[in-house]
Amino acid sequence: xxxxxxxxxxxxxxxxxxxxxxxxxxxxxxxxxxxxxxxxxxxxxxxxxxxxxxxxxxxxxxxxxxxxxxxxxxxxxxxxxxxxxxxxxxxxxxxxxxxxxxxxxxxxxxxxxxxxxxxxxxxxxxxxxxxxxxxxxxxxxxxxxxxxxxxxxxxxxxxxxxxxxxxxxxxxxxxxxxxxxxxxxxxxxxxxxxxxxxxxxxxxxxxxxxxxxxxxxxxxxxxxxxxxxxxxxxxxxxxxxxxxxxxxxxxxxxxxxxxxxxxxxxxxxxxxxxxxxxxxxxxxxxxxxxxxxxxxxxxxxxxxxxxxxxxxxxxxxxxxxxxxxxxxxxxxxxxxxxxxxxxxxxxxxxxxxxxxxxxxxxxxxxxxxxxxxxxxxxxxxxxxxxxxxxxxxxxxxxxx
Amino acid sequence: xxxxxxxxxxxxxxxxxxxxxxxxxxxxxxxxxxxxxxxxxxxxxxxxxxxxxxxxxxxxxxxxxxxxxxxxxxxxxxxxxxxxxxxxxxxxxxxxxxxxxxxxxxxxxxxxxxxxxxxxxxxxxxxxxxxxxxxxxxxxxx
Numbered sequence: 296x297x298x299x300x301x302x303x304x305x306x307x308x309x310x311x312x313x314x315x316x317x318x319x320x321x322x323x324x325x326x327x328x329x330x331x332x333x334x335x336x337x338x339x340x341x342x343x344x345x346x347x348x349x350x351x352x353x354x355x356x357x358x359x360x361x362x363x364x365x366x367x368x369x370x371x372x373x374x375x376x377x378x379x380x381x382x383x384x385x386x387x388x389x390x391x392x393x394x395x396x397x398x399x400x401x402x403x404x405x406x407x408x409x410x411x412x413x414x415x416x417x418x419x420x421x422x423x424x425x426x427x428x429x430x431x432x433x434x435x436x437x438x439x440x441x442x443x444x445x446x447x448x449x450x451x452x453x454x455x456x457x458x459x460x461x462x463x464x465x466x467x468x469x470x471x472x473x474x475x476x477x478x479x480x481x482x483x484x485x486x487x488x489x490x491x492x493x494x495x496x497x498x499x500x501x502x503x504x505x506x507x508x509x510x511x512x513x514x515x516x517x518x519x520x521x522x523x524x525x526x527x528x529x530x531x532x533x534x535x536x537x538x539x540x541x542x543x544x545x546x547x548x549x550x551x552x553x554x555x556x557x558x559x560x561x562x563x564x565x566x567x568x569x570x571x572x573x574x575x576x577x578x579x580x581x582x583x584x585x586x587x588x589x590x591x592x593x594x595x596x597x598x599x600x601x602x603x604x605x606x607x608x609x610x611x612x613x614x615x616x617x618x619x620x621x622x623x624x625x626x627x628x629x630x631x632x633x634x635x636x637x638x639x640x641x642x643x644x645x646x647x648x649x650x651x652x653x654x655x656x657x658x659x660x661x662x663x664x665x666x667x668x669x670x671x672x673x674x675x676x677x678x679x680x681x682x683x684x685x686x687x688x689x690x691x692x693x694x695x
Numbered sequence: 696x697x698x699x700x701x702x703x704x705x706x707x708x709x710x711x712x713x714x715x716x717x718x719x720x721x722x723x724x725x726x727x728x729x730x731x732x733x734x735x736x737x738x739x740x741x742x743x744x745x746x747x748x749x750x751x752x753x754x755x756x757x758x759x760x761x762x763x764x765x766x767x768x769x770x771x772x773x774x775x776x777x778x779x780x781x782x783x784x785x786x787x788x789x790x791x792x793x794x795x796x797x798x799x800x801x802x803x804x805x806x807x808x809x810x811x812x813x814x815x816x817x818x819x820x821x822x823x824x825x826x827x828x829x830x831x832x833x834x835x836x837x
Contacts, residue, residue, distance in 0.1 A: 634731070634759075634813065638754075639699075664730045694755070
């Protein structure tokens, strides 16, 4: 078994960007870096097999059909799902908007959708848009001590009997993870459980059919894949029941001036030319992620070192200080704006994020304007943590 | 830290223009990237800014920018002139051209696109006040 140092070196050597320009990249919850295997897969497709899918009979079209189908197969296998249940989207936000629109169409005044205050805006705003349009109500559970929407959700499920629960598997500021099996067992059978896996999948590949979720979405760019690709998974019967939200070529069986007939899954929910080369990249990333279980201990060890170091800094407070270990560590410094701390860190070649992290309701709930978030990946190492702690100490001295 | 030079830091720590004006005009703007929030209050008469204050929850650059704006409004109280300065500041940052002389202290920020909105927020608030104010049609009396 590799030491933690050797392990991080093993991952780090696979990231060309870090080899070319050594940098302390700890903004992985915003966007992760791409391993050579992913870059090579995308380049190979674009160099040798580029064509449109499901439309032509020439060799480039056939090659594109094959790689796109293979990509879906690979992603499905990684998540233990059926191929027809894997819908490629433009990303997590696109997937959540599709679901909010489709599910929202059947909701009406009196119906309730349950969210948490810890949700990313992409899992709040689409529901707000639909709630305004359709007249149903949104209810927000407070995050628990881990920063995830958890215990209060259970109480609210019983009280509100919601039609939909839409929740982050792992939250993007606190880094807490929800027990989906517990939620699935607690909810009424007819309540749909929508899960935002954007921060979970970069660290664990979920067994989606066994997860308890009815729908699950995540983005490619946060799990070491290109931008512009995401996955919406749904139980087959739930996907079949979704009404159309967007339409176009590829998603239909036939079209006339009088109407159309939809295509079968998954194409029915993928109108337009699909994101073929990003999907190829995502498949390569899913293969790469298959190794990640081996890195979990090292990543959590680094996070723990970071938390301990930040606790020693004056005027510095961890958010969700008693939470279980997580690759996401967020903190504030009394009287200092998060952006200013990030600026000092950036000056020391450290990439982190500061602000409200597209989680404004959470910031309001916590009574803060923003925070600094450090988010780890397998290619981070002790030198990265040392750099963050040193620069944070400088920032506190300079800015207080 | 080029952008956090002494003059910026000094302005950011200055508190003598903090506070509200209960009569007059105000505009509150936010920066969705970082959560900066700046409320600018001005009292206007005959096209002149007779008083200005701010309530700002923001980064050092935003704090420095609003304090500088209020300082300049005391030197050049014409609302029209200040609005023109705000537009020139915005244009210069966007185009990468030289900043107006009175705002040269923000020159290191010019190379940092992600921080432009931090310094522009108070000036955009002033523009909002100017554009919604009837006073904008008035030339200041000599």
